[in-house]
Amino acid sequence: MQIIDGKKISQEIKDEVKEEVAQLKAEGKDIALAVIQVGADPASSVYVRNKKRACEYVGIESISYELPEETTQEELMAIVDKCNKDPKINGILVQLPLPKHLDEDEVLLAIDPKKDVDGFHPVSVGNMVIGEKGFLPCTPAGVIQLLKRSGVEIDGKECVVVGRSNIVGKPMAMLLLRENGTVTVCHSHTKDLKEVCKRADILVVAIGKPKFIDDSYVKDGAVVIDVGIHRNENNKLCGDVDYDKVAPKTSAITPVPGGVGPMTIAMLMKNCVESKKLFGE
Numbered sequence: 310m311q312i313i314d315g316k317k318i319s320q321e322i323k324d325e326v327k328e329e330v331a332q333l334k335a336e337g338k339d340i341a342l343a344v345i346q347v348g349a350d351p352a353s354s355v356y357v358r359n360k361k362r363a364c365e366y367v368g369i370e371s372i373s374y375e376l377p378e379e380t381t382q383e384e385l386m387a388i389v390d391k392c393n394k395d396p397k398i399n400g401i402l403v404q405l406p407l408p409k410h411l412d413e414d415e416v417l418l419a420i421d422p423k424k425d426v427d428g429f430h431p432v433s434v435g436n437m438v439i440g441e442k443g444f445l446p447c448t449p450a451g452v453i454q455l456l457k458r459s460g461v462e463i464d465g466k467e468c469v470v471v472g473r474s475n476i477v478g479k480p481m482a483m484l485l486l487r488e489n490g491t492v493t494v495c496h497s498h499t500k501d502l503k504e505v506c507k508r509a510d511i512l513v514v515a516i517g518k519p520k521f522i523d524d525s526y527v528k529d530g531a532v533v534i535d536v537g538i539h540r541n542e543n544n545k546l547c548g549d550v551d552y553d554k555v556a557p558k559t560s561a562i563t564p565v566p567g568g569v570g571p572m573t574i575a576m577l578m579k580n581c582v583e584s585k586k587l588f589g590e
């Protein structure tokens with residue numbers, strides 16, 4: 310059984326990005342990312358801090374907007390608008406989730422698709438679906454990189470995605486399809502979830518329930534990718550997959566932490582370079 314090392318693979322990607330950024334800088338092309346956080350959700354603060362650190366590592370400038378919890382929709386929209394218009398800013402990141410009083414969809418829709426380095430804007434989603442160039446959402450794109458760089462063939466494989474969120478499940482299915490996988494998406498209304506999961510050569514789990522998937526959901530020799538991330542009362546992290554039960558049955562599996570999570574940030578850095586290459590002056 311192979312443990313797919315997201316820390317190592319994300320580091321490889323960040324090093325590749327670092328080289329590209331240095332090359333662009335040598336041509337006088339600097340890259341800047343606006344990082345917008347509303348409120349102080351502890352997990353979001355960790356992710357935002359790590360994104361800024363990654364920017365520093367690869368040589369991208371991060372321009373930080375740390376806004377109070379009580380920020381209004383109008384105030385947030387005004388900041389997004391300002392970033393859209395600022396020619397120095399190549400990418401805009403609004404850390405999710407936003408506080409409940411804010412309309413997430415309206416904010417994401419307001420981001421200029423040319424600066425949509427998270428790949429959440431409907432224009433980016435459309436480009437992904439039709440296979441046009443554009444920004445791919447970081448977490449699902451990171452999963453594809455984990456599979457490819459670990460030597461896992463996707464072409465012709467039975468791929469089962471558990472979860473249908475706009476951020477992970479749906480784009481994940483689309484990216485696996487683009488790699489010629491045969492894709493099934495499961496959700497809360499799926500009948501015989503266990504039986505469907507057991508068909509998978511590649512099982513991607515993004516269901517948001519700690520340790521939900523145990524060995525009874527997994528075929529011998531399957532590849533299991535765990536997108537979930539949960540913290541227990543002792544601050545210990547776990548995923549949607551019961552790793553200890555499932556790992557012995559797999560040919561390859563991602564751990565939590567150290568699997569998919571770090572890839573999200575590496576792919577964001579890659580998208581920032583893409584923004585400069587596709588749309589930068």
Ligand SMILES: Nc1nc2c(c(=O)[nH]1)N[C@@H](CN(C=O)c1ccc(C(=O)N[C@@H](CCC(=O)O)C(=O)O)cc1)CN2
Pocket residue numbers: 355356402403404405406427447448538546565566567568569570571572573574
């Ligand atoms: N605007 C966005 N918001 C959110 C996204 C996103 O892609 N764009 N994804 C998630 C959170 N996220 C990035 O923002 C993210 C989650 C997890 C990790 C990560 O590296 N996890 C580590 C553990 C880190 C820890 O100690 O908590 C791991 O799994 O090894 C990075 C980024 C929701 N919001």
